[in-house]
Amino acid sequence: MSTTEQRVAVVTGAARGIGAATAVRLAAEGRAVAVIDLDEAACKDTVEKITSAGGNAIAVGCDVSDEAQVEAAVTRIAEELGAPTILVNNAGVLRDNLLFKMSASDWDTVMSVHLRGAFLMTRAVQKYMVDAKFGRVVNLSSSSALGNRGQANYSAAKAGLQGFTKTLAHELGKFGVTANAVAPGFIVTDMTAATAERVGMGFEEFQAAAATQIPVQRVGRPDDVAGAIAFFTGDDTGFVSGQVLYVAGGPLD
Incomplete structure (x- = not known):
């Protein structure tokens, strides 16, 4: 078994969409994967897809914005799978609205899941990465x-x-840990479907309209993003850090 095959990856928001595609991709590359989502039962499909293909995965229920839950989840992952050295901070929510209609709760919820969640998860996992002198964080x-x-x-x-x-x-660079970000453009997920509903368009119509504005003339799929994430988690990308890769079908003006 290669070193890469022994890596333990943690993917948050992995019950569906980009997170699920990423968990499956990393498992296919030989990683054991902790599939994290708010509802542990919702992770079942992702875990089954991995295990049915011969991979190793567990479902973990966790509110990434809750400090105690994050610490408990990471401890469980380390005990059941091994020390986590790959972290993909994917968990996210939408609370879209125009500024004058946006509530403080709308603001706080989004900040808590995306920013606080990434902070708590990374803080909890980095100690395992530092000890291993290897780590990959993808936000x-x-x-x-x-x-x-x-x-x-x-x-x-x-x-x-x-x-x-x-x-x-x-x-974290001096400890053999890299950190990179992947910034998707229009990707077909439940979240973009919710955006279409918000603006009063059918989802198919919404996708068609978006595709006309994308140089490659199509919308993205979760697997498109999973491939970019997988690149950043590789053993041979230790000299690539602090980068933001837009996965958007073309340049963004």
Whole structure:
């Protein structure tokens, strides 16, 4: 068994969408995977997809914005799978609205899951990475980090994750730990379906309209993002850190 095959990966928000695709991709590359989501039962499909293909995965229920739950989850992962040295901070929520309609709760919820969650998860896992002198942290940003109408909270959180990523790269690099961010553009997920509903468009119509604005003339799929994440988690990417990779089908103006 190679060193890569022995790595333990943690993927948050992995019950569906980009997180599920990432968990499956990392498992296919030989990693044991902790599939984390708010509802442990919701992780069943992802775990079964991995184990039915001969992989090793466990489902873990955890609110990533809750400090005690995060500590308990990471301790359990270390005990059941081994020391986690790959972390993908993917968990996220939407509370879209125009600024004058956005409640303080809408703002706080998005910040708690995206930013506080990434902070708590990374803080809990980094000690295992430092001990192993190897670690890969990948944070999910978004093209919305550049600004997007109706997403003041989400855009600010995703921009914040880019700053968080670069700081981690500075602080943890000397321990063999890299930190990078992947920023998806339009990806077909439950979250983009919710955006279509918010703006009053059918999802198919919404996708078709988006595709006309993308240089490759199609919308993205979760597997497109999973491939980029997998690149950053590899053993041979130890000299790539502090980067933000936009997975958006073309350059963003």
